[in-house]
Amino acid sequence: LAPRGVAYVKQGDGWEKTVKPWPDTIDQWTHFLHDAGNNAVARDTQVGPPRSLQWVAPPLWLRSHETPSGIEGLVSGGGRVFYFFDEGIVGITDQRLPERWSLVCRDAFNGKLLWKRPVEPWGWTEWARDRFEGKDWTTIRGGRTVVPNENQRRLVVEDDRLYATLGFLAPLAILDAATGEVLVTVEGTEPVRETLASDGVVLVYSRDPLAQTAKRRGDADAGPSTLTAVGGDSGKVLWKQEARPINSLMLAVDGGRVVYQSGRKLTCLKLTDGQPLWEVEGPKGRGRTLIACDGVVLLYVGNTLEARDAGTGERLWRQEKVPSSAGGEGPDLFVTGG
Template sequence: MERNSHIINVVAIAGMCIALSSYTTVFASAKDENIFTKTGNLKGGFIVHVGCGDGTLIAALGNNKQYVIQGLEKDHEQVERARHTVRATGAYGRLSIKHWQGRRLPFAENQVNLLIIDDGDTGLLASEIKRVLTPRGRAVVHKDCQIAALDTEPVSAEYSSYIKPVPEEIDDWPHYLYGADNNAVSRDQAVGPPQRIQWVCGPAYARSHEINSSMAAMVAAGGRIFYIWDEGPVGQPEKRFPSQWSLIARDGFNGVLLWKLPMPDWGWRQWHVESRWDNPRERASMLRQLPRTTTRRLVAAGQELYVTLGYEAPVSVLYAASGQLLHVLEGTEGTDEILLDSETLFLCVRDTDRTHTAPGRDFRLSQNNGGIVAVDPQNGRILWKSE
């Protein structure tokens, strides 16, 4: 009897050791949470945690609503624990757990911004890690996970990091017509006939063909896309349903929403006479046309975004990763077009006076007098103005 109880105690202790060992790397990961996001300055995107254990790290990282996170775990019991942890955050859906057998990651090419590897018994190859990472994407690997042919650099005592380089054949689209010279031809050599859908986001339809186009401008830079979109009710082109214009940023490789800024001083009421709405013939002609220069109000370059957040607003300089306002360029109210060339902003700045507009006629900035203003984008200093 004593011998049997001794065996039972040994088995119980061994079971506890096995259970505790399954949490070890997860606790280390949760403790080093800042290593994963701050090292790569990741403000938003798609994160995958291989060997997520009980989901502690995913719950901690999930406090940032700009992260979409999926945990991969081989152990069924740990999967259930992790799902329980994630449900408790109230963010299940944006955060999710998947049972995974190892070796091949269940994602398309160029889709993961941050790959955290805490399980060394997965059979992952360096080629598979490089396949799923986006350009500029980062893999953070625990020291106990040996992955051959993956060139990593230490970021802490426990982890090392690999960054996927940007292929030379990929190019940005910083202006409406690519460059400041209005030559709509990029240097991108990766573009070709579509073979699959990389990602999809809503809405599926624009608001209506009886109202201004829902898309006012779009550019791309640094692996992100930026666009001005009317999020008003679809299929309801009535005056009582106002426009809801926003400047929206998404990850260009996986479509994750990074940030959004409302643009209340944008829309047909800014450039159309409201009295024309009551005449059906007038309404049909006026609401199907955006001012021609709205597409030229948005320029992206590196980590900065230049935009007019209202129809008569000055140029705002935003941090592309988060949408944070860096500064407003003084003296640029009424900017009708933005160009960036040779690290200098060239702005077409017009008079915002509406008194010259004939009664019953639409207001267009392009009809007013103006001039060219050259600005240093780093400090906002005006370099010169045209007469």
């Protein structure tokens, strides 16, 4: 019997119901990088080297290895797995065959399909039309990574609520995680770029995905960036404010604080009301990873790794010339064991 599974045992003339509790040894993976603090380390003592497959769900292949990936944003919570998936025809690389994206929910222990709902518009036509439209797709190579990093941050699960966007330029939707029913649509949050949830508050970063390109082209009306905090159950807006454009995946929440990097500025706000707590200037270079964990903010920029006190912004230590990743490897940073 899986955790939270129910068994009925015949006892005399009646039936005795037993619900298997969720063990403390199995963690939840509620965000793209585990939790709202971006530390991709599970607090799980049952995990170990894989020895067999628990279950397999079709299809066994994606549409192509060379065009944008057909699976995005996988998270898990409450014994369920959620992900965006392209259910278009497999194995035929041709732009004339449209993608067919869905938000899918499966039982995490046996793979049984629990529900799915369409997600549209979504796909390369929304974020990479210039690169792929009208091209000879038989000659495309390495296009599987041509997907906005923030797409992985469009799904968050917390308890019995799923926070998602049901279209590329859509607002935040709050769904019943068990049924997929949309309970609340939070108007005014579109277009969502990233979503984080912590302590019953959902933080939404909104900006037109094409705004950065427009700004490079000198378009003054490139669109504002906003941070919005809403109640996790009600969807009621707690606070909303304009923000400078946030570097990709450089937004985190931990200990009631919102921390993000914009350019070289590292800013900290109070989660409950958005009031500024501190702002400092970080290292020069391209932002790679930001982690907020156990009262410390770790900032990996260029080849510099810096630690700051999450309460004050004071620099604790700094390491120069950190070895950088090569090839297609991502700049990973993990905190474990203190």
